[in-house]
Amino acid sequence: MRASRIENSKEIHISGAEGIYEFYELEKFLKKFFKRAIEHPKGLPDKIVFTLEKIKEEIQPVEALSVKTVFCESSEEAQKVINEHLINLGISEKAITVAWSVIKGQKMRGATLIDYLTAERLEPDKERGVRVSRIQMDKKRRMQVLKKIKNLSSEPQRVIEAVTIASKVAFCPEVVAEICVSDNPDYTTGYIASKEHGYLRITNIKKQGENTGGRAFFVKTPLDIEKLIKFLEKTPVVVL
Incomplete structure (x- = not known):
């Protein structure tokens, strides 16, 4: 997750989070990451981007x-x-x-x-x-x-x-x-x-x-x- 805001025509990073999870855990952590983005002390972001990737390599x-x-x-x-x-x-x-x-x-x-x-x-x-x-x-x-x-x-x-x-x-x-x-x-x-x-x-x-x-x-x-x-x-x- 990456949350950002536009200030003076420039994208400013607000908050971010990530992890490696099993498929059944995704919904729970997506909700946690969303809450984290909108409750950040820097204020509400203008954009929140979630990226999910399937890991095929050995961890x-x-x-x-x-x-x-x-x-x-x-x-x-x-x-x-x-x-x-x-x-x-x-x-x-x-x-x-x-x-x-x-x-x-x-x-x-x-x-x-x-x-x-x-x-x-x-x-x-x-x-x-x-x-x-x-x-x-x-x-x-x-x-x-x-x-x-x-x-x-x-x-x-x-x-x-x-x-x-x-x-x-x-x-x-x-x-x-x-x-x-x-x-x-x-x-x-x-x-x-x-x-x-x-x-x-x-x-x-x-x-x-x-x-x-x-x-x-x-x-x-x-x-x-x-x-x-x-x-x-x-x-x-x-x-x-």
Whole structure:
């Protein structure tokens, strides 16, 4: 599902959702996705698009990242914690600066791909970015994650979806780390994710009411960009 609105002759992304489901589950989840689109804090969309695809390929298993919450009292503290983690992973300060500039200053539907050393942006479409798609979390793993964060988050479904995305991204050998800030004005918990540190929820990653946000994937080069994007966007995975 993708919901959007036209502002100043430009299509603005409002909300999105997806999953891999059995045929008998489709009606239930289509209703959930519709409700999610029309009740979004950004307001009613002008357009809601539902796309259903039959998956014919084998669904690839991906190991779920461990989940931990890092409590920060301010966005300044959160950014400092994030930067320290990323630097410890060998990511250059220049690359980190570029990532923050995209997240805070550019509206993108997907993620930017940034060379973790040179800071060069590598995504072919600088407006669309790269979308992580064809994903689902195993029901058993979902219950384990919910149990771990039930007292820490008022919106556990967001966490489930984010861990699912982050686990698929971290599975790629070319990816060093990911940083994500929601563009929802009422959701101020973001995350950084990597194979080494797992999925780290970061509270107060931005101030309440801010509608900026985005994703950045730090990658190693040289790499086959087309192959990486094809995996992230097209290969169906289940997170176990």
